[in-house]
Structures are given as C-alpha cells and as structure tokens.
Amino acid sequence: MWKSIKSDISAVFDNDPAARSWFEVVFTYSGLHAIWAHRIGHWFYKRGMYTIARIISQFSRFMTGIEIHPGAVIGNRLFIDHGMGVVIGETCEIGDDVILYQGVTLGGTGKEKGKRHPTIGNNVVIGSGAKILGSFTVGENSRVGSNAVVIQEVPPNSTVVCIPGKLVKRDGVRVNRLDHANLPDPVIDMFEGLQQQINELKAQLELERQKNGGAREHDAQSV
Known part of the structure; x- marks a missing residue:
C-alpha cells in the first residue's frame, strides 16, 4: 500500500514541473486525492459492497471534481493534471503511466451492458477536453489531442486529433496531414x-x- 502511495506521488513529480514539495503534493493535488479515494472505493467494489463504494466515489467527486466509478480498473502511476471534470466509467481499464488532463471523459455510448468503456494502454497521454467513447482500446504510447472525440480503436504509438478523431501519426510517421487553418x-x-x-x-x-x-x-x- 505504502509503495503504491509513494509511486503515485512520484508520478506527480515526474509529470508536473510545478510540484515543489511532498507536503504540497499530498495536501493540494486533487488528482492524487481522487486516485487514492478510488483505490479505497475499488477495494469495497471488488468485495460486492457496491453502495459503500459509490458513497466513497460520490464524496471524492464532491471534493475533487473528478468522477471515477469504483468499478474502473486503474494501473500504477496514473497522473490526473488539473483534473476538474474528468469522468472515468465503470468498465474502463487504464494501464500504467497514463496522463489525463482536465475535462477528459472515458465513457460509453449508450445503455449497452458488459464492457462499454475504453481500455487505455500504458504510457498514453490524453489532452484536455478529449472524449473517448466506447468499448475499444487506445494502444500504448499513443497521444489523444485536446478536445478530440475518439469513437474507434487507436493503434499503438499513434496520435489522434479532431472531431471525430483522425489518426495523423503512427510510429513517428505522419499519416494524414492536419491543416489547422483549413479544417x-x-x-x-x-x-x-x-x-x-x-x-x-x-x-x-x-x-x-x-x-x-x-x-x-x-x-x-x-x-
């Protein structure tokens, strides 16, 4: 447990140049608080105590502005930067060393049952306001641009932008040229x-x- 807490704090220092001290990070970083509350809620959720888990989730949402369903599976060293408005759905799975910015939604597309939220691979960065909707995988080492709306599979080592999401780079090679002045x-x-x-x-x-x-x-x- 303490190893996991230390790892979460280290992720903040690795990704946020504004972080100055452990005291500041532990007591003022809402993204960190939301992750820790989720770990507690997820513990109850896995043991079938769903109401307690949801109460913890709702309290965390009220305190941090970040909504993480207690059923979501989150890997190590997740970093949520300026996390107000972040939403992570029940069947979402997040790998290790993922970065989420303000306003990101990892959600579903309707009332379907079963796996209905995305799976996020390791080392993925998702920009502010991006929406990833549906049961598919965002491959490891990929980047999702700010305000993009992604509704289909993203290959590993890729960059996706626009609405709907368009693949513009894969394995370091430009796929489709994006001309911001002529959308x-x-x-x-x-x-x-x-x-x-x-x-x-x-x-x-x-x-x-x-x-x-x-x-x-x-x-x-x-x-």
Whole structure:
C-alpha cells in the first residue's frame, strides 16, 4: 500500500514541473486525492459492497471534481493534471503511466451492458477536453489531442486529433496531414455538393433543349 502511495506521488513529480514539495503534493493535488479515494472505493467494489463504494466515489467527486466509478480498473502511476471534470466509467481499464488532463471523459455510448468503456494502454497521454467513447482500446504510447472525440480503436504509438478523431501519426510517421487553418466545414461541403448536382441537372436540361430544338428545326425543313 505504502509503495503504491509513494509511486503515485512520484508520478506527480515526474509529470508536473510545478510540484515543489511532498507536503504540497499530498495536501493540494486533487488528482492524487481522487486516485487514492478510488483505490479505497475499488477495494469495497471488488468485495460486492457496491453502495459503500459509490458513497466513497460520490464524496471524492464532491471534493475533487473528478468522477471515477469504483468499478474502473486503474494501473500504477496514473497522473490526473488539473483534473476538474474528468469522468472515468465503470468498465474502463487504464494501464500504467497514463496522463489525463482536465475535462477528459472515458465513457460509453449508450445503455449497452458488459464492457462499454475504453481500455487505455500504458504510457498514453490524453489532452484536455478529449472524449473517448466506447468499448475499444487506445494502444500504448499513443497521444489523444485536446478536445478530440475518439469513437474507434487507436493503434499503438499513434496520435489522434479532431472531431471525430483522425489518426495523423503512427510510429513517428505522419499519416494524414492536419491543416489547422483549413479544417473541413460539413455544411459548406453539403451545399457545394448540392450546387454541383444542380449544375449537372442544368447541363442535362440544356442538352435536351438543344436536341428538341434541332428535332423541331429538322421537322420544319421536312415540311
């Protein structure tokens, strides 16, 4: 137990340059408090004492602003930085050395039963406001950009950004170029598609008009 507590504190110093002393970290870091409360709640949850586990979870949520379901499985050295608004679902599994920033949601997509929350591999970093929704795996050593919405599998050693999440780098190699100054606009794309169809219909009507005009001229000459 003490080894785990020491490991959690060390994770803060490894990932937060603002951490100055053990006293400050132990008494002022809400992410650390939420993780410790979860370990206690998870102990009760595994033994079927679900109500006690949920009471501990709700108290932690009230005190820290971080909601971790007591059924979630969390590995070693998880670091939650500025964790207000972080939500971790019941069947979520988190590996070792994971970093979560403010506003991250590891949730489900509906009322399905069984495994319905994501599995996060080792050494994954998830940026502020990112939403990872569904029962799939985010591979180890991957990065999820701030405010991305991820709804499908992420391979190991990858970088995912945008809404919905797009794979832009894998194994250090760029997959799809992301141009932040020219992000797609689905409304404009829809109108451009409609305009193209209208232009095609106009061209067809003009072609039919020319054919009909030529036929009438030919009939007049025959008479």
